[in-house]
Amino acid sequence: MTKLLSYLGLAMRAGKLVTGDEIVHKALRSGDLELVIVAGDASENTKKKFRDKCHTYRVPLLIGLDRFAIGASIGKADRVVVGVSDSGFARMMREQLAIMSEVEYIE
Template identity: 45%
Template sequence: MTNEQKVLNLLGMAQRAGKLVTGEDLSIKEIRNGNAKLVIVALDASENTRKKLSDKGQHYEVPVTVRFTKLELSQAIGKERTICTIIDKGFAKKFRELLSI
């Protein structure tokens, strides 16, 4: 199993554990509140969306990575989403190890 597959499996686990926030508005809210530990934006998200989240992440010092397709993220968490935000330190640490960020 590749690290990419492990990350997608872990996304599903984080979702079930309630440690994942999805969607642009909720993700930005969590970044502002200081709860976001890591943001994953789909490769096929609009350029505007990618820029907005990257800028927010930089401003609030939250790592933002652009990986996977919208389809891969959606299949991993069981609902159609372009943005996944991890709000748990433990999960975020594991994601960073697997993604080498």
């Protein structure tokens, strides 16, 4: 989990991360995202919304971590939804999922 959080921080500093419900939703619609991450402690409504949207736009979705860990890793207040726009960062994060069991990953 530590590597995944580190990758989130690197992606944020590189300008390859978008945060917030509406901004991530807009980036999904425009085809700019390679991966979406939703906090495991998000509301069921938020999880369902992004499951459906990611399925529609064929973007991998990760549900896990918690809003405080996500926020801390990117230097912001707690965050529920983030989107990764860079394929390299998205690939590195997906590779970490092979060794993590506390997340739900939907391709």
